[in-house]
Amino acid sequence: MPRISAPTVAEHRAAKHRALLDAARAILAEEPGAAPSLAAVAGRAGLARSSAYEYFRSRQDLLDALIQDVFPRWSKRVTDAMAAAGSPGAQVLAYVDTNLELVAEGEHAVARALAAIAPGQQLDDSSRVMHRQLSHPLIDALRALGVPDPATTAEMINAIVYSASSLIEAGGDPAGIRSRAEELLGPFLRDPG
Structure with a gap:
């Protein structure tokens, strides 16, 4: 089982979700011309690319959440x-x-x-x-x-x-x-x- 970095799994997931949204916001603020890839967002958030797909099915899903x-x-x-x-x-x-x-x-x-x-x-x-x-x-x-x-x-x-x-x-x-x-x-x- 993966290690969690919060008191509960729900809090851990919420923190990772927040980190991905914040990373996407930061990338868009720096490079407003193109939608960031899930790999770039995950990397900025300090997560593996595959982890991003646990939270967002696609780049469009990420943009909708943003x-x-x-x-x-x-x-x-x-x-x-x-x-x-x-x-x-x-x-x-x-x-x-x-x-x-x-x-x-x-x-x-x-x-x-x-x-x-x-x-x-x-x-x-x-x-x-x-x-x-x-x-x-x-x-x-x-x-x-x-x-x-x-x-x-x-x-x-x-x-x-x-x-x-x-x-x-x-x-x-x-x-x-x-x-x-x-x-x-x-x-x-x-x-x-």
């Missing part, structure tokens, strides 16, 4: 930051800052790479769910600020996030760009009172 992993993690990180921010204005700024932080960390590059190499219904559905999950707390924060049309304002804020993301991905200074976005939105988002 899609199911990347978008919910992005969404959770943003919504957690917003929840911890406190006031509605601070929540909106947390939304912007956390999205840009994720872009600077390479998560957007991974999502773009997945869109290029694994387009399909799974990707479309996951992307749609993530954007819906992120839009609700943003719109709620804008509504709490008394913004007359929170949905339209949320779209305008997302346009700023998109532009700032493009600047970061083009090699701009992430901290400086995040700071400019906050300077731009900060006066508008001051809580009344």
